[in-house]
Amino acid sequence: xxxxxxxxxxxxxxxxxxxxxxxxxxxxxxxxxxxxxxxxxxxxxxxxxxxxxxxxxxxxxxxxxxxxxxxxxxxxxxxxxxxxxxxxxxxxxxxxxxxxxxxxxxxxxxxxxxxxxxxxxxxxxxxxxxxxxxxxxxxxxxxxxxxxxxxxxxxxxxxxxxxxxxxxxxxxxxxxxxxxxxxxxxxxxxxxxxxxxxxxxxxxxxxxxxxxxxxxxxxxxxxxxxxxxxxxxxxxxxxxxxxxxxxxxxxxxxxxxxxxxxxxxxxxxxxxxxxxxxxxxxxxxxxxxxxxxxxxxxxxxxxxxxxxxxxxxxxxxxxxxxxxx
Amino acid sequence: xxxxxxxxxxxxxxxxxxxxxxxxxxxxxxxxxxxxxxxxxxxxxxxxxxxxxxxxxxxxxxxxxxxxxxxxxxxxxxxxxxxxxxxxxxxxxxxxxxxxxxxxxxxxxxxxxxxxxxxxxxxxxxxxxxxxxxxxxxxxxxxxxxxxxxxxxxxxxxxxxxxxxxxxxxxxxxxxxxxxxxxxxxxxxxxxxxxxxxxxxxxxxxxxxxxxxxxxxxxxxxxxxxxxxxxxxxxxxxxxxxxxxxxxxxxxxxxxxxxxxxxxxxxxxxxxxxxxxxxxxxxxxxxxxxxxxxxxxxxxxxxxxx
Numbered sequence: 001x002x003x004x005x006x007x008x009x010x011x012x013x014x015x016x017x018x019x020x021x022x023x024x025x026x027x028x029x030x031x032x033x034x035x036x037x038x039x040x041x042x043x044x045x046x047x048x049x050x051x052x053x054x055x056x057x058x059x060x061x062x063x064x065x066x067x068x069x070x071x072x073x074x075x076x077x078x079x080x081x082x083x084x085x086x087x088x089x090x091x092x093x094x095x096x097x098x099x100x101x102x103x104x105x106x107x108x109x110x111x112x113x114x115x116x117x118x119x120x121x122x123x124x125x126x127x128x129x130x131x132x133x134x135x136x137x138x139x140x141x142x143x144x145x146x147x148x149x150x151x152x153x154x155x156x157x158x159x160x161x162x163x164x165x166x167x168x169x170x171x172x173x174x175x176x177x178x179x180x181x182x183x184x185x186x187x188x189x190x191x192x193x194x195x196x197x198x199x200x201x202x203x204x205x206x207x208x209x210x211x212x213x214x215x216x217x218x219x220x221x222x223x224x225x226x227x228x229x230x231x232x233x234x235x236x237x238x239x240x241x242x243x244x245x246x247x248x249x250x251x252x253x254x255x256x257x258x259x260x261x262x263x264x265x266x267x268x269x270x271x272x273x274x275x276x277x278x279x280x281x282x283x284x285x286x287x288x289x290x291x292x293x294x295x296x297x298x299x300x301x302x303x304x305x306x307x308x309x310x311x312x313x314x315x316x317x318x319x320x321x322x323x324x325x
Numbered sequence: 326x327x328x329x330x331x332x333x334x335x336x337x338x339x340x341x342x343x344x345x346x347x348x349x350x351x352x353x354x355x356x357x358x359x360x361x362x363x364x365x366x367x368x369x370x371x372x373x374x375x376x377x378x379x380x381x382x383x384x385x386x387x388x389x390x391x392x393x394x395x396x397x398x399x400x401x402x403x404x405x406x407x408x409x410x411x412x413x414x415x416x417x418x419x420x421x422x423x424x425x426x427x428x429x430x431x432x433x434x435x436x437x438x439x440x441x442x443x444x445x446x447x448x449x450x451x452x453x454x455x456x457x458x459x460x461x462x463x464x465x466x467x468x469x470x471x472x473x474x475x476x477x478x479x480x481x482x483x484x485x486x487x488x489x490x491x492x493x494x495x496x497x498x499x500x501x502x503x504x505x506x507x508x509x510x511x512x513x514x515x516x517x518x519x520x521x522x523x524x525x526x527x528x529x530x531x532x533x534x535x536x537x538x539x540x541x542x543x544x545x546x547x548x549x550x551x552x553x554x555x556x557x558x559x560x561x562x563x564x565x566x567x568x569x570x571x572x573x574x575x576x577x578x579x580x581x582x583x584x585x586x587x588x589x590x591x592x593x594x595x596x597x598x599x600x601x602x603x604x605x606x607x608x609x610x611x612x613x614x615x616x617x618x619x620x621x622x623x624x625x626x627x628x629x630x631x
Contacts (some may be wrong), residue, residue: 071465072472097423098446118441121399123385124407124424143399143496165575171540172397173492174441177464178492178533180617181542186464188441209528213614216526230617232493236532237525240503245524245535247497319496 001261002268004062004161005285005293008040008275013061020289023060025093028048032080033064034095034117035274036191048087060090066115066192068096073146078102085110089302093117093139095174104133110264113161117174121241123155130158137161137267141173146257146320150264159267165284167274168252168318170232178231184212194230201226210234253315255288258295260320314318326552326570326574326583327562329357329436329460329483332419334491334566336515337534343375345567350379350386350480353573354580357458358383359563361410363393363421363439365498365537367511391419391420391458396439397494399426417443419460430454435450438462438485438564439494441469442470444481445476452480459483460564463546466612467558476561481561486548488566489521489534489603490615499535511537520569520602531604542557544606544616549592551610552583570600 005021007013014070016024029041042050051061063084069077077099084092085107092110094100095117103112114120114129116139129135137159140149144162153160171178173187180186183198198213208220210229217229227233233249235242250271254261261269269292271284291301330349333342349358359377362369372418385389398407410418411428418429421439435458436442438450442459451459458481461470465484474482498508500515500522515522521534521541531543545568548555552563563583565576575596582592608617 036346068441069446071444071469071476074444074446088372096443096447097450098444098448100348101450102446104456119397121397122404122424124398124404124427125422128423128427143397148399170497171495175396175439176493177462177490177615178540180464181490184612184614188443188462195603208515214616215530215532216528217526235527237529238503238522238535240398242527245503246499246540 001292001295002161002260002273003267003268003285003288004270004309005281006271006274006276007050008035008037008165008273009278010042010046010050011278012274012281014053015278016285017054017057017059018284019158019282020061021285023062023090023268024050024054025062025064025270027064027066028080028083030076030080031070031189031191032067032077034066034115034187034191035064036067037196037275040275044083044087047084047089049208051088055088060092061088062093062113063089064093064115064181065086065099066095068188069099070119070189074098074102078106083106091137100129100133100135102209108134111136111199115174116141116163119172119174121172126152126156126158139163139270142169142171142252143319146260146264149261149266153265160265161270162261162266163252163272163318164254164258164261164269165288166252166276168247168316169271170247176232182215182231194228199229222234248314248316249288250314250316252318254317254320255291255301257317257320258291258301262295326556326560327357327566328355328579328583329359329562330355330572330576331460331485331488331564331566332359332363334364334539334541335519335521335569336513337519337532339371339375341519342372343379345572346379350382350388353576355565355576357389357391359391359393361393361482363396363437364494364539365515366395366400366406368513368515368537369406390417391435393419393437393611394421394425396421397496398422399496401437405494407535415526419458420456426451426454431456436460439491442473445473448473448477448480448482452477453552453554457481457581458562460485460562464609464615467551467554467610468612470555470560470610471558474561478559482559483562483564484548484560484610485546486552486555486563486565487579488546488564488568488615489543490546490566490606490609491539491541492615493540495538495540498538499540500537503535503573542606542616544604545600545603546607546609547593547596547605548607548610549579549582550589550621551587552579552605556583568600568603570602577597585630
């Protein structure tokens with residue numbers, strides 16, 4: 001299985017390449033990608049240099065242009081596609097049907113991957129992307145169990161890529177407007193979720209309140225670690241009580257599922273975290289490189305190093321084992 | 326400007342559901358009605374026995390009937406339901422997931438608000454495949470709506486104009502979760518909340534609504550104040566999403582404002598007591614947070630004048 005690693009900066013890309021990535025994914029410094037955070041991402045010049053560096057080491061570069069193009073401003077997204085192709089990207093990761101159509105007609109030889117933001121969750125819709133746009137790979141949404149993934153792989157005529165580590169969307173990706181309901185900024189349109197610009201913390205009654213825009217997302221007791229107010233992972237109240245109504249503040253760690261994903265026929269494993277620093281990328285990539293090498297050699301997979309990387313946060317294997325079903 | 330009644334998103338009792346549609350057929354001034362369970366595949370069997378009589382009654386009343394497809398299709402059962410829908414005779418499907426796009430290519434169909442039609446290129450792609458109507462995603466703002474409508478003058482471009490706004494869909498059921506049940510053994514607890522389960526912040530602010538695997542707003546979208554701007558931008562239909570309130574009267578108020586029988590301010594005053602449980606919002610259309618209510622241009626103008 002290929003190891004696909006995130007890079008929010010040229011330094012992180014270099015770290016991922018050196019730590020054993022098979023491919024690195026990144027985006028332009030604008031609203032065309034779904035990690036449009038301040039200080040992150042690549043200029044055109046930086047992308048060209050990064051691709052040269054990666055290719056020297058036999059590592060591929062995948063360019064994510066995976067927001068939905070703004071009506072009346074298609075040229076911004078078209079230019080991103082054209083420039084990524086011109087820079088020598090090994091694949092484009094796209095979600096918008098109109099943009100997939102543009103890329104497949106304008107650049108028929110360019111390898112296209114279907115972004116997780118397209119929410120392609122079953123063989124029928126994957127077949128649509130393959131037949132309509134010649135997509136070569138689909139990044140599966142984080143709503144599927146290992147058995148469901150295996151069933152999809154058997155039925156479709158393209159490669160599959162799944163997330164194994166990092167942030168975890170609770171809702172179907174690319175189909176969530178919770179962030180724009182609260183802040184006016186959404187993953188689909190601006191490439192941000194629960195943006196830092198709208199986050200605030202204040203002390204109250206011996207605890208810490210975290211807020212996003214006008215809404216309280218969590219209240220932490222003094223002895224509790226204070227977490228970032230990602231809004232689907234906050235504590236809220238219904239008539240049945242208060243708590244993490246949607247999901248606990250957990251991140252994904254599917255290192256224990258690698259053998260199952262391998263047997264399911266998955267092509268590539270993806271690590272989330274283009275917003276992460278170089279040191280984090282270096283350690284997580286190296287750990288997964290070792291785990292994959294062990295898997296291929298038929299040795300037991302050691303995952304203790306990864307647990308340390310979750311920064312004290314609880315982890316979950318997500319939907320890969322659907323305990324809640 | 327046409328009015329469309331969207332699909333019932335909540336788990337209403339089958340008899341209540343049937344009687345709701347009977348009254349819509351008999352009394353509501355809407356041109357189009359979307360039927361079918363789009364949120365949870367487990368609920369569908371309960372409505373099937375009433376579906377033929379509901380569809381007959383709507384059709385007899387001159388309503389155009391669309392059948393909504395499931396929003397999230399992953400289980401084999403869900404794929405089967407979706408395929409059966411596309412193969413049914415004499416049925417016009419409103420597509421809510423691209424799973425059924427290929428099998429409907431070349432046949433007239435509609436694109437629902439759960440498909441990511443964010444721009445004119447994507448809309449045009451769907452139209453080339455046979456889409457005659459497109460209900461845009463609720464989070465789109467006016468400039469995007471206008472750009473899409475302007476690019477596709479021959480298509481019925483529709484905007485989500487009334488009701489709690491769908492915000493997210495998950496593989497996981499939050500009704501089951503708050504009741505400490507598994508999804509497969511959910512006992513259909515979502516039927517206890519025919520208008521959604523209210524989710525408040527820890528400091529008591531109204532926030533969201535849970536509807537099984539779906540999250541909706543707590544606020545009720547109300548675009549009555551913008552209907553003439555929307556018409557001017559080329560929007561040809563407004564979607565009213567069924568809430569547990571008098572939807573016939575809601576439709577009448579929208580119809581009256583559209584026809585110029587009453588002004589928007591008067592219409593908004595008439596809507597408020599019809600659905601007193603939820604505050605109104607129109608933030609998405611005005612490119613501000615979706616829960617918010619944009620200051621009305623008219624009231625701003627009058628403030629300036631005084």
